[in-house]
Amino acid sequence: MSDALSEDGSDINQDDSQEDVMTPAELIDKLEQAWLNEKFSPELLENRSEVVECVMEQLTHMEANLQRVKKGDAKAGFHRMEIDRIRYVLSSYLRSRLQKIEKYFPHVLEREKSLVEGQPSLLSPEEFAFAKEYYANTETYLKAVALKRMPPNLQAVDMLKAVPEPSLDSFVFLRVKERQENILIEPETDEQRDFVVDLEEGSQHLMRYRIVAPLVSSGAVQLI
Amino acid sequence: MDTPSYFPVPPGVGMEDNFLSLDDILLSQERLPVRTECVFPRLGFLEKSSDSQDIQEGTKMELPLWLCKGLYEKKRKVLSVELPKIYKEGWRTVFTADPNVVDLHKMGPYYYGLGSQMLHFDSPENPDIAKTLLQTFIGRFRRTMDSSQNAYNEDTSVLVGRLDFLEKVLFKSGQSGLNGFQGWEKGQAAQLTASSLVLNYRKRKIVDIQS
Amino acid sequence: MDPSEVEFLAEKEFVKIIPNFSLDKIYLIGGDLGPFNPGLSVDVPVWLALNLKQRQKCRILPPEWMDVEKLEEIRELERKEDTFTPAPSPYYMELTKLLLNHASDNIPKADEIRTLVKDIWDTRVAKLRLSADSFIRQQEAHAQLDNLTLMEINTIREFLLDSLNCMYKLRSNLQPGATKGQFADY
Numbered sequence: 001m002s003d004a005l006s007e008d009g010s011d012i013n014q015d016d017s018q019e020d021v022m023t024p025a026e027l028i029d030k031l032e033q034a035w036l037n038e039k040f041s042p043e044l045l046e047n048r049s050e051v052v053e054c055v056m057e058q059l060t061h062m063e064a065n066l067q068r069v070k071k072g073d074a075k076a077g078f079h080r081m082e083i084d085r086i087r088y089v090l091s092s093y094l095r096s097r098l099q100k101i102e103k104y105f106p107h108v109l110e111r112e113k114s115l116v117e118g119q120p121s122l123l124s125p126e127e128f129a130f131a132k133e134y135y136a137n138t139e140t141y142l143k144a145v146a147l148k149r150m151p152p153n154l155q156a157v158d159m160l161k162a163v164p165e166p167s168l169d170s171f172v173f174l175r176v177k178e179r180q181e182n183i184l185i186e187p188e189t190d191e192q193r194d195f196v197v198d199l200e201e202g203s204q205h206l207m208r209y210r211i212v213a214p215l216v217s218s219g220a221v222q223l224i
Numbered sequence: 225m226d227t228p229s230y231f232p233v234p235p236g237v238g239m240e241d242n243f244l245s246l247d248d249i250l251l252s253q254e255r256l257p258v259r260t261e262c263v264f265p266r267l268g269f270l271e272k273s274s275d276s277q278d279i280q281e282g283t284k285m286e287l288p289l290w291l292c293k294g295l296y297e298k299k300r301k302v303l304s305v306e307l308p309k310i311y312k313e314g315w316r317t318v319f320t321a322d323p324n325v326v327d328l329h330k331m332g333p334y335y336y337g338l339g340s341q342m343l344h345f346d347s348p349e350n351p352d353i354a355k356t357l358l359q360t361f362i363g364r365f366r367r368t369m370d371s372s373q374n375a376y377n378e379d380t381s382v383l384v385g386r387l388d389f390l391e392k393v394l395f396k397s398g399q400s401g402l403n404g405f406q407g408w409e410k411g412q413a414a415q416l417t418a419s420s421l422v423l424n425y426r427k428r429k430i431v432d433i434q435s
Numbered sequence: 436m437d438p439s440e441v442e443f444l445a446e447k448e449f450v451k452i453i454p455n456f457s458l459d460k461i462y463l464i465g466g467d468l469g470p471f472n473p474g475l476s477v478d479v480p481v482w483l484a485l486n487l488k489q490r491q492k493c494r495i496l497p498p499e500w501m502d503v504e505k506l507e508e509i510r511e512l513e514r515k516e517d518t519f520t521p522a523p524s525p526y527y528m529e530l531t532k533l534l535l536n537h538a539s540d541n542i543p544k545a546d547e548i549r550t551l552v553k554d555i556w557d558t559r560v561a562k563l564r565l566s567a568d569s570f571i572r573q574q575e576a577h578a579q580l581d582n583l584t585l586m587e588i589n590t591i592r593e594f595l596l597d598s599l600n601c602m603y604k605l606r607s608n609l610q611p612g613a614t615k616g617q618f619a620d621y
Contacts, residue, residue, distance in 0.1 A: 024464045032444075039436060058464050075461050078483060082463045085482065088443070103231060162243035164233060171599045173580070173588050188574040188606070197577060206570070206578040224585055238604035336601070340608050354608040361605055365598060366568045372594065373564065390601060398594035405590045408438035409532065 024058055028086060031055050035093040037216055040173070040223035042209050043166040044100045044108055045216070047124045055090055059083055101131050104166050106159035109135060135159070168210040175204050178220040183211060237390065238340050247389070251337045252290040256308065259284050261301040289341055296345055305345040310335065313349070316356045323363035328388035335388040336361060364391065372398025441586050445529035446482040451496040453477075454487065481530065485537050495538040500524055501531070503544050506551040513558045519582035528556055528586045556587075563587055567595050571602065 022030070034048045062083060069076045101108055101123070109131050112121060123131060139159070147155045180199040185207065187194050199205065204224065215221040235247035242248050264279035271279050279285075287295075287303075295302045309315060310331045318326065328335045339357045343350050371383040372395040380399070384392055458471040468479055476496060479487075487493040500506070500523035512520050524530060531552045539545040563583070570578055580588070 025466045028465050062464060074456075074458055077486075078461055078468070079463065081482065081486060082465060085443075085446075086464065092440075099231070157243075164236070164242050167600065167603075169600075169603055171596050173592065185577045188576045192574075192576070197579075202581075204580045204583060206580055207576065224588065236604075237601050238607055336605060340605065343608055351609070354605075357608060358602070358605045361602060362572055362574070365571045369564060369568065369594065369598075373591075394594060394598055394601065397597050398591075401590050401593050404438050405586075408442065411536065 022054075027051065027054050027058065028089075031086070031089055031093065033219070033222055035089050035096070037223045038093055038096050038100075041213075041216060042168060042170040042172070043213075044097065044104060044122055046120055046122050047097070047127060049124045052090065052094070052124075055086065059086060059090075097127060098130065100166075101127060102134060104163065105131050105134050105138070106163050107165050110160060168208075168213065170209050171206055172209045172212070173204065173206055173224045174212060174216075174221045175224050176201055176221050180215060180220060185211065235337060235390070235393075237337065239343055241341070248337075251334045251341070251389075252288065252293075254289050254334060254338050255286040256289055256292050257284065257306040258287050258292060258303045259306065260303050289338070293341075293344060298346060305342075307342060307347065307349065307353075308338070311339055311342055311349075311353050311356075313352075316352060319356050319360045319363075323360040324367055326360075327386045328364075328391065329386055333389045336390045368394055369398060371395065373402055436589055436592070438586065438589060441526075441589050442529045442533065444585065445526035445533065446480060446485075448481050448524070448526055448530060449478045450481050450484050450498060450530075450534075451476045452479055452484050452487065452493040453496065454493045456492055481533060485533060488538050488541075495534060495541045497534065497542045498524060498530065500527070501534070501542060501548055503547050503551065506548060506555065510551055510555050510558070513555050517562070519559060519562060519580070521582050522559075522584050523552075523555070525584050526586070527552060527584065559583075559587060560590065563591055567591060570595075571598060574602070574606070 030048070030051050034045075034051060038045055062079060066076055066079055108122065112123060112128065112131075115121060121128070139157075142157060143155075147157065176199040179201045182196045183199055184194060184196050197205075199221070209216075212221050216223060232246065233242050233244040235245045235251065236242040241252070260279055260281055260283045263281050266277060267279050268274065268277045271283060271285060274280075274283075292303070292305050296305065332338070336357055339353060343354060347353075368387065368391050371380070380395075384395055387395055453474060453476050454471040455473050456471060457473055458469055460467055460469040465480075468483070469477060471477055484493065484495050488495055500509075506523065509520065509523055531548065534542060535545050535549055542548065566578070569575075
């Protein structure tokens with residue numbers, strides 16, 4: 001059952017030939033990285049539907065196998081514990097994305113609208129539906145409890161202005177996975193000057209998310 | 225694990241305020257001393273101390289921040305806003321000397337928030353106000369941190385009593401980090417409890433049945 | 436992040452156990468484990484070790500660093516140095532709690548170890564607060580924190596990041612032109 005991934009992995013990862021050879025263990029690592037990055041990044045990251053789908057397949061496959069196992073098999077217990085752990089990470093990952101969608105829904109939807117041809121969507125189709133519904137419900141609610149009682153010229157609320165944007169200037173803690181040279185750090189005050197740092201593999205840092213955002217999405221650094 | 229069912233919109237802190245933040249709405253009610261720079265016709269009833277039908281030019285009165293921001297214009301002077309004394313030079317000197325001695329709750333409680341909002345009104349003192357706000361925050365940081373990290377299971381009212389509103393929010397996030405850790409260390413996290421959402425839902429259902 | 440989630444991550448660390456049962460190799464999604472033979476040590480993740488231990492199926496061998504002499508050395512070094520020394524393990528706090536709570540009979544001098552680890556933790560957390568204060572005071576833009584563990588970061592994360600955010604906003608007051616427009620209109 002360890003190579004269950006290969007049958008379906010190929011069509012999902014067309015555009016990234018490296019991932020074709022991902023082992024299930026690497027897949028779980030990927031999920032955990034996505035989970036931690038999503039938990040700690042101030043903005044919503046690009047969805048990792050391909051990872052989520054592969055993990056789901058692994059779990060379904062494993063659970064189907066466990067159905068066939070005799071009662072009292074010692075191995076089955078080990079497998080169930082592992083499944084529970086993976087399931088926890090999976091749902092915590094999806095939940096932290098939903099929380100961010102709720103927090104930043106107008107901006108998330110605005111970004112989807114302004115996607116250039118070929119640019120990947122941040123949201124999975126399910127998340128997109130959720131965001132749209134959340135937007136509509138919020139509007140309806142505001143209208144019902146307050147806006148409809150306002151003078152006609154004050155009945156509109158610009159959600160994009162009313163809901164705060166994610167702050168990319170937030171600081172984050174990170175661990176470097178692939179060495180990076182000459183990362184420019186901008187000064188915080190007028191008295192300071194900008195400077196560059198090299199990020200050595202395995203080193204840990206505290207700095208603004210804005211500087212490392214591209215490295216987070218490429219996987220070169222891991223938020224912690 | 226405690227996952228709140230509702231995530232309040234945080235205050236804007238700087239010059240921008242957050243429309244959906246309850247804290248910013250409360251802040252916008254803070255009263256500011258103003259002087260009218262033109263006649264406000266037929267609004268005399270708002271100003272209890274005089275009998276005239278209009279509010280005369282040059283009247284000194286207090287207005288809430290939201291109204292001041294709405295009426296204030298750079299080009300056509302409708303009113304001028306005075307600095308509350310805590311942002312004036314005398315107090316700024318006190319803050320520069322030792323920011324920790326000031327009871328910001330008594331003097332504020334929105335010291336940083338209101339101070340940042342004051343920058344919307346043109347004043348030659350604005351750069352100094354902005355600088356003092358930042359330096360005060362930095363100067364008081366250590367104390368806010370130490371009190372929030374050491375006060376596990378202790379009465380925190382005295383510590384918190386002197387903090388500005390914003391510092392209080394930070395104090396709480398420091399405490400929740402500490403409490404979370406101590407709870408984990410004692411093994412409290414291992415005990416499962418029903419989520420507050422579920423509990424409230426059950427209560428609501430009972431109410432629904434009764435009504 | 437909830438401390439129990441940090442603990443969850445720590446449970447992935449491997450630890451040696453001596454099983455008292457035999458079982459073929461098992462093929463978990465995350466990798467292969469075993470085979471298990473009575474009396475022969477084998478590496479398993481902590482979550483599995485603790486489960487087996489609770490069912491009295493194994494004895495846990497404490498990690499190498501979980502040793503009074505080694506920890507005393509680390510404690511002295513940690514107290515002497517102003518900077519963070521390398522932690523005994525990236526999950527030293529979590530593993531100490533987990534192993535001592537569930538397998539203290541397999542760990543020699545468990546009480547002394549508990550105290551030593553707590554001393555090391557306290558020293559490090561005090562340093563962490565000092566450096567947080569200096570980071571804020573100097574208004575620094577970057578800090579390298581190689582030897583900090585996730586649990587240590589986690590105790591101060593929310594407070595420090597929120598404070599840095601507030602400070603950032605107060606600092607942007609110094610350049611009022613930088614904010615968008617004078618009054619936001621909703």
